[in-house]
Amino acid sequence: MSKLIDKLCEMTRITPQPMGFRTARSAAAKPRLLLVTCLPEPEAIDRLAEVTSGADAVLLTTVNSSTRNLRKINEALSVPWGLSLPDIGKKGLEPIVEAGCDFLVFPPGTRVLAVPKDDDDECKVGRILQVASTFDENLLRVINELAIDAVYIADEPEAKSFLTWQHVMLLQRFGLMVAKPILVRAPDSLGEDGLQLLWEVGMDGVVVECGPGLAALRESLDKLTLPARKRRRAEALVPFVKEEAVEPELEEEEEEE
Numbered sequence: 001m002s003k004l005i006d007k008l009c010e011m012t013r014i015t016p017q018p019m020g021f022r023t024a025r026s027a028a029a030k031p032r033l034l035l036v037t038c039l040p041e042p043e044a045i046d047r048l049a050e051v052t053s054g055a056d057a058v059l060l061t062t063v064n065s066s067t068r069n070l071r072k073i074n075e076a077l078s079v080p081w082g083l084s085l086p087d088i089g090k091k092g093l094e095p096i097v098e099a100g101c102d103f104l105v106f107p108p109g110t111r112v113l114a115v116p117k118d119d120d121d122e123c124k125v126g127r128i129l130q131v132a133s134t135f136d137e138n139l140l141r142v143i144n145e146l147a148i149d150a151v152y153i154a155d156e157p158e159a160k161s162f163l164t165w166q167h168v169m170l171l172q173r174f175g176l177m178v179a180k181p182i183l184v185r186a187p188d189s190l191g192e193d194g195l196q197l198l199w200e201v202g203m204d205g206v207v208v209e210c211g212p213g214l215a216a217l218r219e220s221l222d223k224l225t226l227p228a229r230k231r232r233r234a235e236a237l238v239p240f241v242k243e244e245a246v247e248p249e250l251e252e253e254e255e256e257e
Contacts (some may be wrong), residue, residue: 001101002126003058003080005149007034007203008181029224033195034205036183037214041073052210054218059084059105059207065092070099082126086110090210096127105130105152112147128183133170140177150181152207157187159193162195168201169200175202188213192220199226 011032037055041063042048052058058081063069065083073081082103103126103145127148133155143151145217154176174182184198186206195217198206208217 001014001124002149004034004082005126006101007056007080008150008183011204031228032224033199033203033221033226034183035214035218035221036205036207036208037210039210041069045069045072049078052077052079054214055079055210056205057081057102058210065096067095069100070096070101074100074126083198084127084130093125095104098226102126103128103149106148123257128152133167133174137173137177140174143177145180149181150183150204151178152181153182154207155185157185162187162190163197168197171198172201178202181205183207188217190209190217190220192224195220195224196226199224223232 011034024108028041034056035054036059037052038059038061039052042051048058049127053090057079058077059143060073060081062071063083080102081100082105083101084105084107086107093104101180105128107130127152129146129148130145130152131154133153151174171184177202181204184203184207186194186198186208188211189206190198190206190208195206197210206217209216
């Protein structure tokens with residue numbers, strides 16, 4: 001299994017602290033949003049760990065996919081890293097997997113056959129489907145049945161319009177309907193209140209552009225104490241239908257003879 005997917009499942013699906021005199025849950029296991037930073041391949045791979053310091057994972061959006069270059073990237077990073085790729089086919093995946101790539105982000109137009117299946121050797125690679133917050137509700141309903149491990153809401157973030165009421169409603173819709181871990185693209189200027197809100201609407205991690213704001217965002221995330229989520233995601237939402245009161249039928253009294 002992908003290390004990033006493992007982290008997403010471990011850190012965002014923690015069960016409530018049991019009551020009683022049992023050992024208290026470790027502080028390290030508290031719920032938290034994961035921080036993924038995205039960037040094109042840097043000119044100096046030996047500085048890759050330095051420029052991405054503080055991130056839980058690294059997403060490379062453009063990269064020289066030669067085996068030698070990917071192995072250098074793998075050696076330079078101590079956190080899981082992945083690639084955002086077009087439709088490269090199964091043969092193109094082999095050198096990427098062998099080099100140590102942990103997860104792959106696929107645009108929705110990618111051929112299904114290019115995505116590793118559970119019974120393939122490449123299944124240890126995380127499969128993340130890139131989506132838009134405006135996806136039709138009917139498409140959201142089938143995401144849980146797809147052979148993917150997570151979804152990535154990749155709308156280009158604008159600080160002025162990010163987390164407006166409309167945007168929050170769209171994210172909340174994902175949080176309620178999608179049972180898989182959810183990553184969302186966000187501006188690096190997002191403060192503690194914004195991060196807390198993302199957690200409350202069901203997001204599991206943020207993806208931000210690598211830059212000067214990364215360190216401050218890491219600090220904000222570490223300060224957060226996130227509450228347990230109010231609702232288990234994607235549970236059956238059965239509309240409540242109030243039963244109409246039925247008056248008992250009164251038996252007709254037999255006329256006394």
